[in-house]
Amino acid sequence: MTKVLISGASVAGPALAYFLSDHCDVTVVERAPGPRDSGWAIDFRGGAIEVLAELGISDRIRDLDTRSRGTAVLDADGAKTGELPREVFSGELEVPKRDLTRLLHEITADRARYVFDDSITSIRDGHVEFERSPAADYDLVIGADGVYSKVRRLAFGPAGLLHLGLSGVGFSMPNHLGLDHSGLLWQHGGAFVYLFSGNDPDRLTVGLSFGTESPELDRRSRAEQERATRAAFAGHGWEIPRLLDAMAAADDFWFGSTCQVRIDSWSAGRVALVGDAGYCAAPTSGMGTSQALIGARTLARCLLETSDHEAALVAYERELRPYVAENQEIGRAHAQSLTATPA
CATH class of the missing domain: 3.50.50.60 (FAD/NAD(P)-binding domain)
Structure with missing residues (x-):
């Protein structure tokens, strides 16, 4: 055999x-x-x-x-500007x-x-x-x-x-926004936030993405990855400060680059x-x-x-x-x- x-x-x-x-x-x-x-x-x-x-x-x-119902698209201030259907992020x-x-x-x-x-x-x-x-x-x-x-x-x-110019973190936190089988997509400049709550109504899945020139951060320590993320989102309003605080406390922190x-x-x-x-x-x-x-x-x-x-x-x-x-x-x-x- x-x-x-x-x-x-x-x-x-x-x-x-x-x-x-x-x-x-x-x-x-x-x-x-x-x-x-x-x-x-x-x-x-x-x-x-x-x-x-x-x-x-x-x-x-x-x-x-x-059972995602779709994703709301937000501007830099958090105001809704559009809606993406389920298939964009969730497939079939x-x-x-x-x-x-x-x-x-x-x-x-x-x-x-x-x-x-x-x-x-x-x-x-x-x-x-x-x-x-x-x-x-x-x-x-x-x-x-x-x-x-x-x-x-x-x-x-x-x-x-082949690095495609993006890196980011993922983690979860309490669902303080009350999302229900739905997502939010926030974008400003080269920074992006994707929030989603699915089958666990108490938890919010968070993705913070930003432009990078290489995947080098993937091999760095969590402290260095967090510093790079904070620098990329520095000065932004809406929910950004709260999300960054939750990132530091997350026990399921994950970092990766788009390659x-x-x-x-x-x-x-x-x-x-x-x-x-x-x-x-x-x-x-x-x-x-x-x-x-x-x-x-x-x-x-x-x-x-x-x-x-x-x-x-x-x-x-x-x-x-x-x-x-x-x-x-x-x-x-x-x-x-x-x-x-x-x-």
């Missing part, structure tokens, strides 16, 4: 494990100490709805839908990311071997070394470990990350990439989760259709590249519209 190692237990990794596990011996390694319970709400669009059905979790996902279905991650782990826990609190340190023609576990040999190693993929760095080198991954090939020998690790389209595309699920299903199908893994990986990339290119163009266009200097 083919031995497959998947690095990353967020979305693409467990989905791939599900589709391969009836025919392969699958191990999933994840550097976090357990299934991840963080992240903003994520949405599903187009063919990803079919993948949820194939995973057998469609009904459970629909039960978790945030939207759930908290932690719920999807939990479900994917639940349906694969007895189909694949999970190794948490560990990470790959070396890959040589299927021979893999780890930080904690003994070295082992695998027929295939799949990087499903996100935009800053360690597998990509080890097997393909440091290139491939794409663009490399010439998604495979090298016995190593391949799936989801954000190989072809992140950026959060501004709205397609990250859908692309991860569709990518996992496509990769699994191609691998199971032939015993020649090299031919399978070529077929996977040939089939998926046009879809990824379209999503990446959407991600770039939306990022450019947000970072463009007003006339």
Whole structure:
């Protein structure tokens, strides 16, 4: 039986494990100490709805839908200037990311071997070394470990990350605005605020985004990230001071930059990439989760259709590249519209 190692237990990794596990011996390694319970709400669009059905979790996902009713657009003073329909931010279905991650782990826990609190340190023609576990040999190693993929760095080198000019923080706080399955989008200059309250009426999800020249802040300390955020929003009124105070107190603080991954090939020998690790389209595309699920299903199908893994990986990339290119163009266009200097 083919031995497959998947690095990353967020979305693409467990989905791939599900589709391969009836025919392969699958191990999933994840550097976090357990299934991840963080992240903003994520949405599903187009063919990803079919993948949820194939995973057998469609009904459970629909039960978790945030049931967003849309987003009000505000000016610098907080006055409403327009309304965006649900689909802009929430797609056809939207759930908290932690719920999807939990479900994917639940349906694969007895189909694949999970190794948490560990990470790959070396890959040589299927021979893999780890930080904690003994070295082992695998027929295939799949990087499903996100935009800053360690597998990509080890097997393909440091290139491939394209910064699109935005960074930002996410956290939650008490819902003092009383939002009810709805959102607010505030924008002034190069600073943006997105607020949303979904299935937990007492909590408000907060996103504060601003223009940056590189993703360097992603590697800095939380204190440095908070300082950069405060500097970007300095002098603004409305709810900004209160949001910044809540940021400092948040225990679910998250920081990330808007990037794409663009490399010439998604495979090298016995190593391949799936989801954000190989072809992140950026959060501004709205397609990250859908692309991860569709990518996992496509990769699994191609691998199971032939015993020649090299031919399978070529077929996977040939089939998926046009879809990824379209999503990446959407991600770039939306990022450019947000970072463009007003006339």
